[in-house]
Amino acid sequence: MSTTTNRSFWQDKTGVPGTIREAPIPSTLVEDEIFVKVRAWGLNPVDAFIQDHPLPFFKYPLIPGQDIAGTVERVGPGPHSQRFKVGDRVLGYAMGASAMGKPGNGAFQDYVVLDHALAVKIPDSLSFAEAAVFPLCLATAGHALFGSKYLALPPPKAASGSAPRTGKSVLIWGGASAVGSNAIQLARAAGFEVLATCSPRNFDYVLGLGADKVFDYNSATVVDDLVTELDNKGVCAGIFQAAGMTGDAVAPCCQVSHRLRQKPFVACANVVPEGAVPEGVEAKFVFGGEDGRGIYYDTTSQLFGGFLEEALRLGTYKAAPRPEVVRTRGLEGIQEGLDVVKKGVSAKKIVVLAE
Numbered sequence: 001m002s003t004t005t006n007r008s009f010w011q012d013k014t015g016v017p018g019t020i021r022e023a024p025i026p027s028t029l030v031e032d033e034i035f036v037k038v039r040a041w042g043l044n045p046v047d048a049f050i051q052d053h054p055l056p057f058f059k060y061p062l063i064p065g066q067d068i069a070g071t072v073e074r075v076g077p078g079p080h081s082q083r084f085k086v087g088d089r090v091l092g093y094a095m096g097a098s099a100m101g102k103p104g105n106g107a108f109q110d111y112v113v114l115d116h117a118l119a120v121k122i123p124d125s126l127s128f129a130e131a132a133v134f135p136l137c138l139a140t141a142g143h144a145l146f147g148s149k150y151l152a153l154p155p156p157k158a159a160s161g162s163a164p165r166t167g168k169s170v171l172i173w174g175g176a177s178a179v180g181s182n183a184i185q186l187a188r189a190a191g192f193e194v195l196a197t198c199s200p201r202n203f204d205y206v207l208g209l210g211a212d213k214v215f216d217y218n219s220a221t222v223v224d225d226l227v228t229e230l231d232n233k234g235v236c237a238g239i240f241q242a243a244g245m246t247g248d249a250v251a252p253c254c255q256v257s258h259r260l261r262q263k264p265f266v267a268c269a270n271v272v273p274e275g276a277v278p279e280g281v282e283a284k285f286v287f288g289g290e291d292g293r294g295i296y297y298d299t300t301s302q303l304f305g306g307f308l309e310e311a312l313r314l315g316t317y318k319a320a321p322r323p324e325v326v327r328t329r330g331l332e333g334i335q336e337g338l339d340v341v342k343k344g345v346s347a348k349k350i351v352v353l354a355e
């Protein structure tokens with residue numbers, strides 16, 4: 001491939017594997033964009049889902065993918081992008097960037113254009129594979145916890161790893177998922193006591209991320225146990241359903257809220273089905289975008305350039321879940337990775353390395 005050519009992984013319609021095609025690299029960058037050579041892609045459940053099922057907010061043909069880590073090749077002329085320089089190692093949330101000027105543009109390309117605010121400089125101690133686990137799952141967790149339309153908790157003030165405790169608790173349902181792993185760390189960094197659910201095989205993993213207490217979501221008494229524990233602790237500031245599907249995860253989260261004294265808000269990573277929310281409980285699907293700048297731009301831009309960059313530099317934030325790298329390198333490995341994601345994962349993120 002010449003340096004004037006990009007390659008992208010296209011999803012032309014549902015029900016077919018992705019196709020790799022070439023396109024020219026843009027000659028100019030808009031204002032505060034940076035141009036990045038991708039070294040690793042992180043794969044999310046939605047990337048795999050839209051291969052087989054249409055979603056209303058995706059129009060085919062499209063370039064899927066959201067999560068990348070790589071090196072800066074060019075920096076746009078705007079003042080904000082000047083905090084980056086050529087050669088910087090970065091992670092970035094590629095969805096919502098104006099890369100290549102094509103509709104539905106996403107991360108699965110050899111080169112991507114990133115909005116400066118959705119990119120984070122990463123330390124040398126973090127591999128590209130580790131860095132690629134973060135963007136979408138951390139953005140979703142951050143929006144659920146700190147977004148004004150969701151739990152609206154005060155975000156972390158410092159990245160030092162020793163936040164003063166608020167005396168309030170948060171429940172993360174699905175603490176071993178990629179979204180949950182980051183929700184636990186963010187909630188702890190913001191000073192909240194964290195209760196989490198996962199399978200027993202992941203208890204140590206979830207406790208290692210900072211959860212104070214962990215419960216098996218498959219237990220017949222999990223709702224009772226959580227209600228008892230949360231009520232004993234005092235104020236529950238919110239519940240985040242960070243894994244599972246509507247019936248097996250949204251519903252029990254709503255039941256916990258219903259039985260708690262404060263009826264805390266339930267932010268849901270998955271769609272809230274009609275009839276699942278009891279009287280007196282407020283539950284809402286975490287989703288939204290602002291002005292075409294990509295979903296969660298407000299909270300993500302604040303977390304990425306502020307807390308996350310500093311916490312990664314200080315080593316107070318873990319790359320979680322751990323990356324599992326597929327055998328095939330380059331865009332040719334994306335389909336292999338998506339096929340693994342379709343089978344389901346536990347406490348790991350499927351990552352494809354570029355080289």
Ligand SMILES: NC(=O)c1ccc[n+]([C@@H]2O[C@H](COP(=O)([O-])OP(=O)(O)OC[C@H]3O[C@@H](n4cnc5c(N)ncnc54)[C@H](OP(=O)(O)O)[C@@H]3O)[C@@H](O)[C@H]2O)c1
Nearest residue numbers: 140174176177178179198199202243244248269286346347
């Ligand atoms: N709204 C959004 O913008 C947004 C963004 C990203 C993701 N999502 C959605 O959020 C969910 C999590 O995404 P992800 O990337 O974090 O997924 P993931 O890492 O692939 O999730 C796998 C984990 O889910 C856990 N899990 C499965 N069923 C569960 C249940 N009933 N209760 C609790 N935990 C359960 C498993 O835990 P154990 O192994 O411990 O059993 C497993 O570790 C997905 O449904 C995804 O589509 C939504």
